[in-house]
Every structure is written in structure tokens, then in C-alpha cells.
Amino acid sequence: MRGSGDAKFRQHRRYCVVGGGISGLVAAYRLRVAAGPEASITVLDPADRLGGALRTELINGQPMDVGAEAFVARRPEMPALLAELGLAESRIETSGARPLIYSQGRLHPLPADTVNGIPSRPSALSGLVDDATIRWMLDEPNRPLRWRPGADPTVAEIVGERFGEPVVLRSVDPLLSGVYAGSAATIGLRAAAPTVAAALDRGARSLTEAVQAALPPPLTGSVFGAIAGGYTVLVEELVRRSALRWAQVSVRGIQRVQHGWDLVDDQGTRWPADAVVLAVPAPGLVPLIADFAPRSATAAAEIPVASAVVVALALPGGTPLPQQSGVLVADRGRLHAKAITLSSRKWGRGGSAEMVRLSFGRLGDPAEADIAHRVGDQELLSWSGEDLMTLFGISAEPLAYRVARWIDAMPQYGPGHADLVAEIRAGLPPGLVVAGAYLDGIGVPACVAAATRAAASLTGNGP
Structure with missing residues (x-):
């Protein structure tokens, strides 16, 4: 005492x-x-x-976060801290708009019922991967599973073996890239999907069974939260x-x-x-x-680290953006960005401009090596315009923009x-x-x- x-x-x-x-x-x-x-x-x-x-910046008079943007609402720490600080009323939720995945030159709906992109059922990836991959996934519960309790392979190793490489590239990588600025090849399963690893430790007979057991219960509210005013x-x-x-x-x-x-x-x-x-x-x-x-x-x-860059744009009001929260990029093709957030759509916040964020930089990708250091603001701005044209067919001169460089800010788990x-x-x-x-x-x-x-x-x- x-x-x-x-x-x-x-x-x-x-x-x-x-x-x-x-x-x-x-x-x-x-x-x-x-x-x-x-x-x-x-x-x-x-x-x-x-x-x-x-970091919150005023862009065309509107506050916009150019670093961390949202928090997972299911975890208790942020709601509790905001309430403790008297900021509970400042918490905002998403509009309900869903993101898309860009793969093989097309936009696809984000698969439902996944754990960080690891699917719980093959049908969720219909159209995103080919029929041969779907059949391989369907057969996965019938193939012997070698799992040592406590093991921690990369996500790419276990998902690639059990579900196929296309699942890694087109469903898992886009989500992990957005979170870690890395890939399934650099992130361990226990970090990216601890509940899946725990289900395997408990004796799940297949990866499919483990992911189904690891799916969180349905959430009645928004998956993500943010703060009004940034x-x-x-x-x-x-x-x-x-x-x-x-x-x-x-x-x-x-x-x-x-x-x-x-x-x-x-x-x-x-x-x-x-x-x-x-x-x-x-x-x-x-x-x-x-x-x-x-x-x-x-x-x-x-502990390896990655760097990233955020380009935040204020586009003219009325710019014809889709009613989606953003785009996660699986295979870039003609794109430079790894993710695009349609912030005005995501948070349902109107204003005199359409607010958009583009993120660049991914560890282990030679095409994106050291973007945060070697690519200037004007080139990043040009890349952003090209990506918006490729994705949405729009060409709009931004009313204002900010470039935020996050050097060694993304630890790799x-x-x-x-x-x-x-x-x-x-x-x-x-x-x-x-x-x-x-x-x-x-x-x-x-x-x-x-x-x-x-x-x-x-x-x-x-x-």
C-alpha cells in the first residue's frame, strides 16, 4: 500500500x-x-x-486530416478518451458509403465478410478473382492443413498457399497496403489477423473455418470514426x-x-x-x-519502417465523383496511388469543395521506392490528376492542395x-x-x- x-x-x-x-x-x-x-x-x-x-490542415477553408484520418470505432480506446475529454459530441461517423477495389483495370466492390481482406467465403471474391481461384478456395477445407500453434507466417504465405496468389494480390494486399504501407508479404498473420491466428491455434481444420470463426459480430454503427474539425x-x-x-x-x-x-x-x-x-x-x-x-x-x-505521402485536394464543388468512400488499389496498372479516399463522400460532409486524399508509397515495391524523398510536390500533384482521370474520368483543377510526407512513419508488423x-x-x-x-x-x-x-x-x- x-x-x-x-x-x-x-x-x-x-x-x-x-x-x-x-x-x-x-x-x-x-x-x-x-x-x-x-x-x-x-x-x-x-x-x-x-x-x-x-495533422489537420485548412484546405480551401475546410479542415482535413492529412495524416491519420480515421479510427476503428469498434475498439473502445478512442470513444472512451473523447468522452473523458468532453469531446464525445465531436465524434462523427461515416456516411455508409463503401469503398471499391481497383484491379486489372476495373473497379470492383470491396468484398464483404473478410478479415483484413482474407475471405470467409469464395463467393465474396466473385468477379475479383478468376474461376480457377474460386474453385481452389472451395476445395480448401478438403486439403490437409499444417499449422503449428503459435506460428506466425506472413499473411501472403498462408493465404497464398490456402487460397491462391490472386486472393493475396487482389483482396488482401489492398487493405494491408492502406493500413501499413506494406503488403501481405511483409506483415505477419498475428498482427494483421490475430483472431484468425487464434482460431487456427484452437484447432480450426482449415483457413476457411478459421476466418469464419474470426469474423467480428455485425456492427450496428459505423466501422470508422473521426472528429469534427479534425x-x-x-x-x-x-x-x-x-x-x-x-x-x-x-x-x-x-x-x-x-x-x-x-x-x-x-x-x-x-x-x-x-x-x-x-x-x-x-x-x-x-x-x-x-x-x-x-x-x-x-x-x-x-522493426522495418515505410514512408508514405498524402496528397489532399479540394476539387470544385459538383465534381462528379462516385458515391463511394474511396478506392483501394490492388495492382496499379496505370495508377500511381495505393489508395484514394473520397473524403466528402466518406464522411457525408458537404461544402464548397469535394475533398479527396490520395496516398502514395508502399514498402517492398520497387516502383514506389523512396517516393517520400525523391518525388516533388508538382509531380505528385500531376500523378493525382492522372489517377483521378483513370479511375473516374474526371479532369478538375484543384482549388487548393496540401502534400504531407510521413518519413519512416509506418512500422511493419x-x-x-x-x-x-x-x-x-x-x-x-x-x-x-x-x-x-x-x-x-x-x-x-x-x-x-x-x-x-x-x-x-x-x-x-x-x-
Whole structure:
């Protein structure tokens, strides 16, 4: 049991949070709630604004998120956080418009009843894959399944073997590319479809049976949620509630001292802390901890990352876009983008312009190697126009646009990823914890959960 003296001590503690993205800001807020008003909480981040990949821009007068765009509404973390912050009324749902898949030069409906594109029934892919593939899928329950409980193959390995390569390329890859900026060949099954892996562990006799068992129950509301006014509304409230001090500097080193830690910034200034949250991407974590946590640094260095680019457009009102939420791209053909979001259609938000997002960049695709670094804004804008013409037959000069480059922002959850994360956490010394999209999930709700766990472990309210 903790005494009142210990509580008083914790109130006056000094916390440093390295990284001002959603993970760092949620950690700062949770620390404030737990440690009280007297605690010192400093967020160190050299960016021009806080929020990291949560970035809202005004484009032709309309707020639009040009980083993370939506959160999975089925997970509880975001609805709970919004309610806690008094922002529940700001939550919006999708209009119900469905996305399409672009494959072999045509647009197809997104298959229903899948787990991240892994189908539960062959008929869902009718028209998207050929008849021979459908027959192979129909026969899948009759073929012996070799599965070792605890195994973590890539999604491409197991889906390709059981259902056929066309299913990987045309149904699974488009969804995983949109989430991870990777592909079924770079993502492990336990990360992309943990419920499918769990069903196989329990003894499912086929992949078909496992996917059917893993399908979530029907959702009465919207699959995705967002915030009216953009994620900047959440960022500003987290900053206000956490009463943090923002140091606009880069942390170059961390040193152990007698009563905690010294963080050294790029100017040589030292920032003392009793405890530290490192809310930086995996590549940025490695040099900060290599000297005193080599086990954790080695594990973090094994997590690949991808970069991505978002081009956000405001097209003239009345531009004849389809009544769909967007397009996921299976095989690009003449296209450059990996995904297109018809934001005005997706969220049912009218205005003086049609808002559209195009995403570029996919790890492991030579044609898309290093797009975020090597392709200029004007070329990306030209590519966007060409893709909209190819997909929808429209040619419209944008009223305004923004280009957002997300360098090394998309961690790849390869086979054995959970073991790497366990190594990272186990190798850290007391008083230093991690948070971020590379740990327990790349989406905003998972980042909220990881940051909450990190803060709780420092304040004695968690494991």
C-alpha cells in the first residue's frame, strides 16, 4: 500500500516525454491525471507543431486530416478518451458509403465478410478473382492443413498457399497496403489477423473455418470514426489538459544519473527527469537507448519502417465523383496511388469543395521506392490528376492542395513482431518506458492504449 508521503513525492516528480505525437500527448495527459498538478511534464519534440501524424490542415477553408484520418470505432480506446475529454459530441461517423477495389483495370466492390481482406467465403471474391481461384478456395477445407500453434507466417504465405496468389494480390494486399504501407508479404498473420491466428491455434481444420470463426459480430454503427474539425481538436485538448511544457528541441542522448535521467538536446542542454516516456518511432529509439539498453535497441532495430505521402485536394464543388468512400488499389496498372479516399463522400460532409486524399508509397515495391524523398510536390500533384482521370474520368483543377510526407512513419508488423516488442519492453531499465505505433498496433486506438500503459507503469497504476 502506498502512503500519503509517497503520493506527495509523486506529485512533485519530473517527467520528460520524448515525442509529441498522439502517443506522447496521451502519455503526458495520463501522467498529469495520475501525478497531479504539481508534477513537471515536459514534451520534447522539434516539429513545427505537436500531434505527429495527427495533422489537420485548412484546405480551401475546410479542415482535413492529412495524416491519420480515421479510427476503428469498434475498439473502445478512442470513444472512451473523447468522452473523458468532453469531446464525445465531436465524434462523427461515416456516411455508409463503401469503398471499391481497383484491379486489372476495373473497379470492383470491396468484398464483404473478410478479415483484413482474407475471405470467409469464395463467393465474396466473385468477379475479383478468376474461376480457377474460386474453385481452389472451395476445395480448401478438403486439403490437409499444417499449422503449428503459435506460428506466425506472413499473411501472403498462408493465404497464398490456402487460397491462391490472386486472393493475396487482389483482396488482401489492398487493405494491408492502406493500413501499413506494406503488403501481405511483409506483415505477419498475428498482427494483421490475430483472431484468425487464434482460431487456427484452437484447432480450426482449415483457413476457411478459421476466418469464419474470426469474423467480428455485425456492427450496428459505423466501422470508422473521426472528429469534427479534425484531429487537431483532440491534439489541442490533450495539450491543454496535460498542462505540458513543450521544448522544441531534438533529444540526442539519454544518460543515467543518480536520481533518474538527463536528456541531452541538440544544443547540449540537459533536461533532468525522474522518469521518461520515449514516444518516438522505432528507428529513433535505437540510438537513444543503445548505451544502457542494448537488448531493447537490438530488437527495435529489427522493426522495418515505410514512408508514405498524402496528397489532399479540394476539387470544385459538383465534381462528379462516385458515391463511394474511396478506392483501394490492388495492382496499379496505370495508377500511381495505393489508395484514394473520397473524403466528402466518406464522411457525408458537404461544402464548397469535394475533398479527396490520395496516398502514395508502399514498402517492398520497387516502383514506389523512396517516393517520400525523391518525388516533388508538382509531380505528385500531376500523378493525382492522372489517377483521378483513370479511375473516374474526371479532369478538375484543384482549388487548393496540401502534400504531407510521413518519413519512416509506418512500422511493419512482420512475423514475430510481438516477440520483438516483448524484448524491447523487457530490456528497458526502471523509470524509462516506450510508447508508439510500432508496439501494439499502428492505429490511433492502439497508440492510445500503449501510451496509457506506459504512463501507468511510471505512476504505479499499471503493470
